[in-house]
Structure formats: structure tokens, C-alpha cells
Amino acid sequence: MKKIAFLWLGISLSLQVSAQSLMPKPQTIQLNNGKYSLISSSISVTGSTDPLILKAAKRAEKRIASLTALPAGAKKLAIQVQLKSDLKKEAYSLAVDAKGAKLSAGSVRGVMEGLETLTQLVENKSIPYVTIVDEPRFEWRGLMIDVARHFITLDVIKRNVDAMAAAKLNILHLHLTDDEGFRIESKKYPKLHELGSGGQYFTQAQMKELVAYCADRGIDVYPEFDLPGHSQSFFAGYPELASEKKEYKPGPRFKIEAGAKPMNMMAIMQMMNTAPTPTIDPTKENTYTFLAGLVSEMKSIFPFAYFHLGLDESNGVAWKNNPEIVAFMAEKKIANVHELQEYFLQRFDAVVKKEGYKSVVWEEAFNAKTPADITVQVWKPSMMGPGLSLDAIVKQGNPAIDSRGFYLDHFMPSYIHLMNKDFTQSSPWKGGEAAMWSEVVDAEVFEGRVWPRTLAIAERLWTNPATADIDEFHERLFAAEAYLEKTGLHLNDSKKAVLASFPNTESFLNLLTPIKGYKRLMGDMTIPTEQRDKTYRNLRDVLRPDSKEAFAFRLQVKDFLKNGDSKQIAGSLQSMLKAAEEAKKISSIQPLVNSFSTIAPKIIDYLGQKNPEKTSALIAEIKAARKPAASLELGIWDELEALVTGTLKDRPENIPLM
Numbered sequence: 001m002k003k004i005a006f007l008w009l010g011i012s013l014s015l016q017v018s019a020q021s022l023m024p025k026p027q028t029i030q031l032n033n034g035k036y037s038l039i040s041s042s043i044s045v046t047g048s049t050d051p052l053i054l055k056a057a058k059r060a061e062k063r064i065a066s067l068t069a070l071p072a073g074a075k076k077l078a079i080q081v082q083l084k085s086d087l088k089k090e091a092y093s094l095a096v097d098a099k100g101a102k103l104s105a106g107s108v109r110g111v112m113e114g115l116e117t118l119t120q121l122v123e124n125k126s127i128p129y130v131t132i133v134d135e136p137r138f139e140w141r142g143l144m145i146d147v148a149r150h151f152i153t154l155d156v157i158k159r160n161v162d163a164m165a166a167a168k169l170n171i172l173h174l175h176l177t178d179d180e181g182f183r184i185e186s187k188k189y190p191k192l193h194e195l196g197s198g199g200q201y202f203t204q205a206q207m208k209e210l211v212a213y214c215a216d217r218g219i220d221v222y223p224e225f226d227l228p229g230h231s232q233s234f235f236a237g238y239p240e241l242a243s244e245k246k247e248y249k250p251g252p253r254f255k256i257e258a259g260a261k262p263m264n265m266m267a268i269m270q271m272m273n274t275a276p277t278p279t280i281d282p283t284k285e286n287t288y289t290f291l292a293g294l295v296s297e298m299k300s301i302f303p304f305a306y307f308h309l310g311l312d313e314s315n316g317v318a319w320k321n322n323p324e325i326v327a328f329m330a331e332k333k334i335a336n337v338h339e340l341q342e343y344f345l346q347r348f349d350a351v352v353k354k355e356g357y358k359s360v361v362w363e364e365a366f367n368a369k370t371p372a373d374i375t376v377q378v379w380k381p382s383m384m385g386p387g388l389s390l391d392a393i394v395k396q397g398n399p400a401i402d403s404r405g406f407y408l409d410h411f412m413p414s415y416i417h418l419m420n421k422d423f424t425q426s427s428p429w430k431g432g433e434a435a436m437w438s439e440v441v442d443a444e445v446f447e448g449r450v451w452p453r454t455l456a457i458a459e460r461l462w463t464n465p466a467t468a469d470i471d472e473f474h475e476r477l478f479a480a481e482a483y484l485e486k487t488g489l490h491l492n493d494s495k496k497a498v499l500a501s502f503p504n505t506e507s508f509l510n511l512l513t514p515i516k517g518y519k520r521l522m523g524d525m526t527i528p529t530e531q532r533d534k535t536y537r538n539l540r541d542v543l544r545p546d547s548k549e550a551f552a553f554r555l556q557v558k559d560f561l562k563n564g565d566s567k568q569i570a571g572s573l574q575s576m577l578k579a580a581e582e583a584k585k586i587s588s589i590q591p592l593v594n595s596f597s598t599i600a601p602k603i604i605d606y607l608g609q610k611n612p613e614k615t616s617a618l619i620a621e622i623k624a625a626r627k628p629a630a631s632l633e634l635g636i637w638d639e640l641e642a643l644v645t646g647t648l649k650d651r652p653e654n655i656p657l658m
Contacts, residue, residue, distance in 0.1 A: 067486055080103065172219050242280065282341075282344035309359050312362035361377065401431050409449075414455070455481075569643065619645065
């Protein structure tokens with residue numbers, strides 16, 4: 001068992017991390033007496049010469065070297081591999097003893113996942129004797145990466161793929177096209193990437209390289225070409241495909257002009273429902289000829305069985321405004337734009353079926369006529385109206401995957417994803433996908449936004465816990481974060497770079513977390529387009545929904561409430577106040593700094609008192625101070641309040657999106 005000492009806020013907090021700290025947590029794990037001492041980072045595999053298994057063993061060697069600094073050597077960790085037909089495809093069992101490791105699995109992919117578990121077990125140049133029997137609860141465990149809004153470079157995606165493998169995710173969904181960009185080379189229709197990408201796109205050779213890189217790690221890749229809406233980048237090169245005839249350039253779907261009347265949230269929602277957004281013309285035969293050529297071309301790049309058609313957030317206004325489309329609807333007895341979208345789905349689905357693909361669509365596409373072999377991806381939160389019922393999808397026979405509650409751009413803390421109330425324990429999901437939309441994320445800050453929270457989603461999809469000890473979960477989460485960073489993920493680089501600009505403030509700044517839900521995105525949409533941030537190097541872009549420092553302070557508060565020793569709490573608050581004094585120089589967060597700097601000294605003076613009059617006044621002051629600034633909020637208000645009330649609230653099960 002290894003002890004990790006976290007020095008946050010000047011706090012020395014020791015967390016016990018052991019073989020039972022794996023993430024995702026295995027279905028069963030037995031820790032035995034003893035450890036296997038590693039003499040080198042080298043591995044010897046017996047029982048299989050499969051090239052994918054041998055490549056996975058080489059990657060395991062590299063990770064062991066990163067974790068232990070041990071060189072390669074003649075004394076190798078012996079791993080005996082056995083493929084067993086009586087095990088499920090991704091099931092594996094792992095046993096480590098004095099002779100080395102025995103790894104049995106139902107498939108090559110199961111062996112890969114067992115090797116990922118083995119490398120997570122490495123601690124202090126040894127591996128504990130352990131017996132693990134494991135398999136995933138859900139077959140579809142994915143991460144959707146939006147490379148269209150902001151281009152995410154190949155090197156960044158590869159590092160995330162390595163992290164996906166560690167988290168036992170097996171599906172990479174690439175959102176390749178949107179209004180802002182068409183991100184893959186088309187040799188058949190070159191103006192798609194030449195005019196629709198701003199020069200930022202993957203060549204076909206690069207994408208084939210990525211698909212092969214993923215295959216080596218047991219991850220399948222499938223593309224999304226989002227239509228009929230979200231399609232402005234298509235029309236930059238091929239405007240004849242559009243429902244509205246005009247000049248197009250890739251860029252945000254909704255452009256707020258400088259000097260325009262200020263918009264509130266309701267006005268933005270109305271604009272989204274009533275503006276004639278760029279939309280493909282579904283009534284022209286050349287639309288389907290074009291799509292057939294594009295899908296056929298992509299088949300040589302993406303061999304996995306699935307192809308995502310999109311079909312989300314198309315309001316149909318551009319269709320209603322086009323007399324030719326209206327006449328087509330009348331001729332075909334298509335009653336409304338919803339039926340016209342269904343017509344488009346049937347035609348687009350036929351195109352991808354011809355190439356041997358199965359279609360995936362967002363939930364807006366689903367209705368009583370949706371073919372039963374189309375997979376439906378659920379995403380809409382309740383604030384956007386009644387969500388699609390899983391029962392309705394399953395009753396019709398369609399496979400369903402869930403992203404509702406797994407949206408990383410909502411900046412929810414990890415435990416919310418882990419205990420996702422929308423992803424019910426007993427429902428027949430095919431699985432789910434974490435979703436990283438990139439409207440307010442670029443390649444520089446991407447890794448710190450995706451991780452470590454995707455680990456929580458990976459655990460929900462692998463282990464699917466009905467309940468969880470949230471403190472124990474956070475201990476494992478932060479240990480797994482450190483593991484990913486040591487083995488190559490750059491999830492803290494951008495944060496370190498930004499905080500370096502504000503010396504002596506880290507103990508306070510790390511207590512700040514991004515505002516949750518759609519508040520950041522919708523807030524940005526109220527700003528004229530040309531005045532919005534073009535880079536993401538502000539505090540709100542790098543500070544985390546999961547704060548290690550806030551977690552450490554919460555454990556201190558729990559200890560204080562149990563044992564009554566106020567010395568450590570007072571010392572931590574003093575350390576925070578010292579950093580807050582330096583943070584007063586940062587104008588954007590002054591309201592947060594001032595609120596904390598006013599209230600914290602009063603709490604220090606109050607500790608241990610039982611004065612009803614002071615209690616009520618302090619609680620009222622804390623309640624009034626719970627306001628965000630610069631798209632950030634203080635992440636320890638509940639803990640500060642508990643020092644006054646004597647009762648620490650449970651973490652909220654639901655956090656509003658607006």
C-alpha cells in the first residue's frame with residue numbers, strides 16, 4: 001500500500017492508495033500478501049504471439065519505465081497470457097504472485113485491458129500480489145471529441161487515446177464537421193477542406209494513422225458528418241448544397257454584430273429556434289449523389305461499422321423560407337419540417353448502408369419511422385424540453401447510447417458524471433459516450449478539460465456503481481490523474497502555464513472552479529462575435545471542476561466537525577487568506593477574492609463558538625457571497641458554512657445547467 005502525501009493549501013494530507021484504487025474499479029479484486037519486485041521495466045510474454053498483444057506489452061514496458069525510472073533489463077516481468085473461449089469478449093482475469101502475472105481473457109482486447117490494469121498496479125517499483133476478475137457492464141464506452149469548433153491536433157488526440165486505453169474506453173467518436181470547420185481532407189470534393197477548414201484539417205494519411213493508432217489500443221474510431229444543420233463549412237466550398245442561396249464561410253452559426261441590442265438568455269434561445277441557420281437542401285438529388293461520393297471515400301479511412309449522421313438542432317427555418325423546398329413538401333405530402341428531416345434521414349441512412357455502415361443519430365432524429373437498426377444517441381438535458389424516453393427507443397427496437405449527463409463542456413464535477421441520474425442502473429443501454437464539445441476549448445487546454453473527469457464516466461460505463469463513497473472516489477480519481485500525467489498525458493500543462501503568471505496565489509486560485517452548465521457558453525453568446533476570446537488562456541479556461549485543494553479542505557472540515565481541533569483549519573484559512581491578498585491584483589476575480597477575504601477572518605474568530613446571533617449573521621453573509629465572477633466561483637462555500645453551522649452538507653446530486 002502506498003501513501004501519497006498531498007501538500008495543498010499548506011495542508012499535509014495523506015491518502016492511502018493501494019491496489020484497490022484502480023480506476024475504473026474492477027468488478028472484483030482481492031489483495032493478497034506480498035509484492036512482486038520489479039528489477040527492470042522489461043516484460044516477457046508467453047502463451048501468445050499475437051502482434052497486438054506484443055505491442056500492448058511494449059506500451060506497458062514504457063509505462064512501467066515512466067512510473068519507476070527502471071531501465072530495460074534481462075530480469076523481466078513474466079506475463080503468461082491465455083485466450084479462453086468461455087470468457088466474454090472483454091472479460092479478463094489477472095493474478096500476480098511471486099512468479100509474475102497470469103492474464104486470461106476472452107479476446108485480444110481483453111488482454112489489452114488486463115495489461116492496462118497491471119500497469120496501474122505498479123507502485124514503488126513493485127506490483128502487489130493480487131487476484132482480479134473483471135469485465136465491462138456496457139459494450140459501448142466512448143469519448144466524443146469535437147474537432148470542428150476548434151481544431152484538436154493529432155498529437156493531442158493521440159495522448160488522449162492513450163488515456164482512453166488506460167480508462168478502458170473502446171470507442172472514439174470524431175465530430176469532424178460543423179459550422180466552424182470541415183476537418184478532414186476530401187480528394188473527391190477538395191473544396192470541403194480547402195475552403196471549409198481555415199487550413200486546419202487532417203489529411204487522409206493522418207487520419208488513417210490515427211485509426212491504426214487506436215486499433216493498436218483496442219479502440220474503434222467512427223466519424224460524424226453532422227447534417228442537415230451544423231453544415232456551414234460544407235457550403236463554403238459547395239454552396240449549391242445549401243437551402244439558402246448565399247455566400248458561406250466557416251464560422252459560428254449565430255453571429256452577434258457589434259452594436260447589436262444586448263441579448264439575454266431567453267432572447268438567445270429564441271434566436272436558436274427562429275434564425276434560418278445553414279442547412280443542407282434535402283430535396284435535391286445532387287445532395288445524395290454528393291453524400292454518396294463522400295461516404296464512399298471515407299470508407300477507406302474508417303473501417304469500423306458505424307457512421308454518425310448528426311441530425312441534431314436543425315430548426316427547419318431555412319427549409320420553410322425556401323419556396324422550392326415548400327413546393328417539394330407539398331408534392332410529396334410531407335406535412336412539416338420534422339417529416340422532411342425524417343425524409344432526409346431515410347435517404348442519408350440508405351447512402352451509408354450501401355457502404356456497409358450502421359447509422360448513429362442524435363435523439364432529435366428519432367420517431368416512429370426510424371429504422372430499428374439505427375443507433376440513437378441521447379443527449380438533451382431537461383432544461384431543453386422533454387427528453388427522449390429510453391423506453392420509447394428500446395420499445396421500437398433501436399439500440400441506445402447515452403450522453404445525457406456525460407457532457408464535459410458543462411464543467412460538472414466528476415462525481416456528478418459518476419452518479420449520472422440519467423444513466424439508470426437497470427435500463428438496457430448499449431452504453432454511453434463522454435462528450436467534449438469545443439466551443440470554449442482549444443487544443444492547448446483540451447486535455448485538462450477532458451481529464452480526469454472522463455475517468456468518472458469510464459467507471460460508470462465499466463463498473464456502473466449503484467452507490468459510491470464519494471470521498472474514496474476522489475482519492476482514486478486524483479491518484480489516477482497522477483498516473484495519467486506520469487505516463488504521458490499533458491492535463492496540467494496549460495494550468496501550470498497560466499498560474500505561473502500569478503505568483504503566490506495558487507493556494508487561493510486552486511479553490512476556484514468554473515461555473516457549471518450552459519452559463520459560460522450562453523454568456524459568451526451575448527458578446528459580439530468579434531469581441532469574444534480567440535484563445536483560452538484565462539483562469540476560467542484552466543481551473544478545474546474538480547479541485548484537489550477543495551477536496552483536501554473538505555476532509556479537514558470533516559475532521560474538525562468530528563474532533564473539534566480548530567488549529568489546522570485556522571492555519572489553512574490563514575494560508576488561503578495570504579494567497580487571496582496576492583490575488584487581489586487580478587481584477588477579473590476581485591469580487592470572489594473580496595468576499596472570501598471578508599468572511600474567512602470572521603470564521604477564524606468564530607471557530608469553536610456557539611453564538612446564535614453571530615451564526616445567523618455569518619450564514620447570511622455566506623449566502624449573499626455565493627456569486628460567480630469571471631465565469632468562476634469559489635468551490636468551498638459549503639465547507640465554510642459548515643464551520644459555522646456545525647453540519648457539512650452532502651454534495652448536491654444535481655447542479656442546474658442554467
